Amino acid sequence: xxxNLDCIPCFLRQALEASRMATDDEEVQREVLDEVMDILKDLxxxxxxxxxxxxxxxxxVKEITDTxxxxxxxxxxxNEEALEIYPKLEEKVESAKDRFLTAVKIAIAGNIIDLxxxxxxxxxEEVEEVLSKELSIDHYDEFRxxxxxxxxIFYLGDNVGEIVFDKILLRELGDKEIFYFVKGAPKINDAxxxxxxxxxxxxxxxxxxxxxxxxxxxxxxxxxxxxxxMQEADLVISKGQGNYEALSETPANIFFLLxxxxxxxxxDLGVDVGDIILK
Amino acid sequence: xxxNLDCIPCFLRQALEASRMATDDEEVQREVLDEVMDILKDLxxxxxxxxxxxxxxxxxVKEITDTxxxxxxxxxxxNEEALEIYPKLEEKVESAKDRFLTAVKIAIAGNIIDLxxxxxxxxxEEVEEVLSKELSIDHYDEFRxxxxxxxxIFYLGDNVGEIVFDKILLRELGDKEIFYFVKGAPKINDAxxxxxxxxxxxxxxxxxxxxxxxxxxxxxxxxxxxxxxMQEADLVISKGQGNYEALSETPANIFFLLxxxxxxxxxDLGVDVGDIILK
Numbered sequence: 403x404x405x406n407l408d409c410i411p412c413f414l415r416q417a418l419e420a421s422r423m424a425t426d427d428e429e430v431q432r433e434v435l436d437e438v439m440d441i442l443k444d445l446x447x448x449x450x451x452x453x454x455x456x457x458x459x460x461x462x463v464k465e466i467t468d469t470x471x472x473x474x475x476x477x478x479x480x481n482e483e484a485l486e487i488y489p490k491l492e493e494k495v496e497s498a499k500d501r502f503l504t505a506v507k508i509a510i511a512g513n514i515i516d517l518x519x520x521x522x523x524x525x526x527e528e529v530e531e532v533l534s535k536e537l538s539i540d541h542y543d544e545f546r547x548x549x550x551x552x553x554x555i556f557y558l559g560d561n562v563g564e565i566v567f568d569k570i571l572l573r574e575l576g577d578k579e580i581f582y583f584v585k586g587a588p589k590i591n592d593a594x595x596x597x598x599x600x601x602x603x604x605x606x607x608x609x610x611x612x613x614x615x616x617x618x619x620x621x622x623x624x625x626x627x628x629x630x631x632m633q634e635a636d637l638v639i640s641k642g643q644g645n646y647e648a649l650s651e652t653p654a655n656i657f658f659l660l661x662x663x664x665x666x667x668x669x670d671l672g673v674d675v676g677d678i679i680l681k
Numbered sequence: 682x683x684x685n686l687d688c689i690p691c692f693l694r695q696a697l698e699a700s701r702m703a704t705d706d707e708e709v710q711r712e713v714l715d716e717v718m719d720i721l722k723d724l725x726x727x728x729x730x731x732x733x734x735x736x737x738x739x740x741x742v743k744e745i746t747d748t749x750x751x752x753x754x755x756x757x758x759x760n761e762e763a764l765e766i767y768p769k770l771e772e773k774v775e776s777a778k779d780r781f782l783t784a785v786k787i788a789i790a791g792n793i794i795d796l797x798x799x800x801x802x803x804x805x806e807e808v809e810e811v812l813s814k815e816l817s818i819d820h821y822d823e824f825r826x827x828x829x830x831x832x833x834i835f836y837l838g839d840n841v842g843e844i845v846f847d848k849i850l851l852r853e854l855g856d857k858e859i860f861y862f863v864k865g866a867p868k869i870n871d872a873x874x875x876x877x878x879x880x881x882x883x884x885x886x887x888x889x890x891x892x893x894x895x896x897x898x899x900x901x902x903x904x905x906x907x908x909x910x911m912q913e914a915d916l917v918i919s920k921g922q923g924n925y926e927a928l929s930e931t932p933a934n935i936f937f938l939l940x941x942x943x944x945x946x947x948x949d950l951g952v953d954v955g956d957i958i959l960k
Contacts, residue, residue, distance in 0.1 A: 407697055407710055407711060407714060408697065410693055410697070410714050410718075411690045411691070411693035411694040411697065412690070414689055414690035415692060418687065418689070418690065419684055428686065432686060432688055432942065435686060435689050436722050439689075439718040439721065439722050440722075442718065443715050443718050443719075447711075460707075660917040
């Protein structure tokens with residue numbers, strides 16, 4: 403998916419948010435914004451996916467604030483908050499008419515956690531809202547059919563907290579070989595191996611990593627190397643906006659589960675902001 | 682009121698919004714954003730009020746898109762939409778227990794129109810919401826007392842559409858000498874004399890202008906010249922965020938009526954975003 407002009411103010415907003423988590427020093431925060439404006443000014447937006455630009459932006463935040471993981475604290479809180487309501491999510495699946503659809507929707511509901519701090523989110527309310535909503539793009543039947551004949555599944559995780567909601571869906575996938583991918587290095591509030599462990603993802607899947615191209619962080623999710631691996635899996639479940647932005651045009655058997663939270667993505671999908679998607 | 686770092690992404694969002702109203706050419710829109718980033722990079726934010734920065738930003742929009750009034754079309758629509766519900770607003774005042782308080786709140790409700798395009802607003806719903814809400818800063822009694830002993834009133838208008846809501850309050854101010862100030866030159870979706878005329882403001886007040894410092898546009902609202910005039914008025918009614926940003930520290934008998942719609946202003950006022958204010 404291509405970036406567009408809306409991404410410019412949005413990346414600056416993100417850079418400010420991340421800087422504020424890393425430091426209280428407003429001069430340093432300002433330095434970050436100035437650097438990000440320099441980066442954005444020289445960029446050909448149209449030829450770049452948003453996560454690529456995000457990489458430059460968040461690298462600048464890390465370097466200037468001298469903080470490797472600005473979202474560390476908020477990530478821990480988000481995982482704990484999600485784990486607190488996990489038993490209730492299990493109950494919802496147990497008591498549902500269509501337990502698999504309910505699990506799918508709960509996994510999508512978890513995607514709201516991406517909005518991050520500054521946006522007060524009532525997780526339980528969000529779950530109720532998503533459960534009562536229709537999928538705006540609804541490839542649920544194809545998804546089920548594909549799953550039935552799949553042995554090896556790749557599941558691309560998204561944010562901390564959200565991964566707890568994914569566990570609900572993982573539990574319903576049955577007896578398959580599942581690889582759950584998290585990030586190999588800190589990236590906004592994306593989940594890493596340590597977060598997946600805390601969420602107990604390893605009860606249902608093998609945790610593996612995608613990285614940002616730097617040594618030791620794993621292959622990038624849209625690298626030829628990783629795309630080849632995805633093509634060997636029978637089915638890929640991709641969670642969230644970032645994975646959609648990176649992989650929407652990838653030739654592999656990918657089902658995207660997400661909530662459309664930004665106008666650029668909603669436009670690309672042909673849906674409204676706030677809609678839930680299984681594509 | 683001082684600008685802060687939140688203003689940087691917000692001004693870029695505004696510049697993109699204005700550029701899109703002026704032209705469909707994405708290359709020109711991009712040129713505007715690049716120019717605005719140059720402007721923001723060199724600015725000492727802390728020493729400047731947001732309207733001052735807005736002036737630089739929107740001047741860049743006008744120059745690069747070669748459009749003197751990008752908001753022209755949306756302004757016309759907003760005035761018409763507001764005029765359509767005007768009779769209903771009058772009815773609400775007529776049937777109210779406290780008709781003056783109702784008129785004050787309707788004037789504040791009109792301030793939501795500032796949000797502009799892209800934000801779908803149901804004006805009638807907004808009026809209902811504001812009428813059912815308490816003022817978060819409530820100097821209503823002082824306002825009434827001051828009004829009673831005032832002969833000359835300055836009323837500083839804000840946006841097109843909103844001015845129709847102001848007319849409801851103007852009608853209740855009684856037999857005073859009222860000067861209603863609009864902008865002497867196009868400025869985002871702020872009202873100008875032609876809009877005030879269409880709204881019928883001149884039934885209740887003399888329409889006068891404040892400008893942006895350029896010849897023929899009138900004195901700026903925070904210029905020594907205009908502040909001196911305000912000090913001679915018995916009472917000044919200031920509508921909206923822009924006037925608050927420009928005049929919050931001005932030594933004159935000013936009552937600010939607004940809805941706090943941005944976090945920077947809400948923070949300055951010590952209220953929550955969405956709160957309504959009579960200060």
